[in-house]
Amino acid sequence: MVFVKMFDVYLMIVMLMGLGFTIELSTGHKFNVGERDGWVLAPSEDYIEWSHRNRFQVNDTLFFKYVKGEDSVLQVSETEYNTCNTTDALASLSDGDSLFQLSHSGPFFFISGDIGNCLKGQKLALTVMSKVHHSHAPRHPSPSPSPSTSLVHQALSSPAPSPEVDSSSGVPAPASGPAAAAHNSAGSVGPGVVSLGLILVIMISSMA
16 A cells, blocks of 8 residues: 555656656746846856856747847847947847847857947857757756755655565565656756655655
8 A cells, every 4th residue: 555655656756847847848947148247248257158157958048138228139140249240130139128039959149239349248159959968968057955955856866676575564665667757857857846846755754
């Protein structure tokens, strides 16, 4: 009976993580260009360093924050990016709170609509990973995990033992299938799913 309950809980974890993975792929992640500084001439972190520090995927969104009427964002080709040519843009954003969705894999180039600012370094180049690379690279730098999230990660990533019969209780160990599926999905779990996973881990502990 205990084995059946534990199997159901493991199956529920796998389903929740699959749902979280699907939602993340469809909605993407929002990146604030320049972080707190926004889209400015001299950010505290150079835009080249910022783009190298992050990992961009299809359907992610870039948020450019700047003073409306004093600046703008131009999506350009690599040639226009290198020469700061503002007259042949692929797209122009000028509302001060601009969102740009990365709709496909490959390189993207952005420059300030003020040619003087562009020549002084206000430009951004980044590369969006193809879908086949999604599971092989981190999304963006992550802070050290808290004790609670570490407990969930440990519970989900530890391989389950092979089915054996405990000599003292006679209860077979859980099958490795659901645990393995949980391990494969753990890298894409969103915050909400992690919280639900923590609750389920506590439930498992209480049934033990």
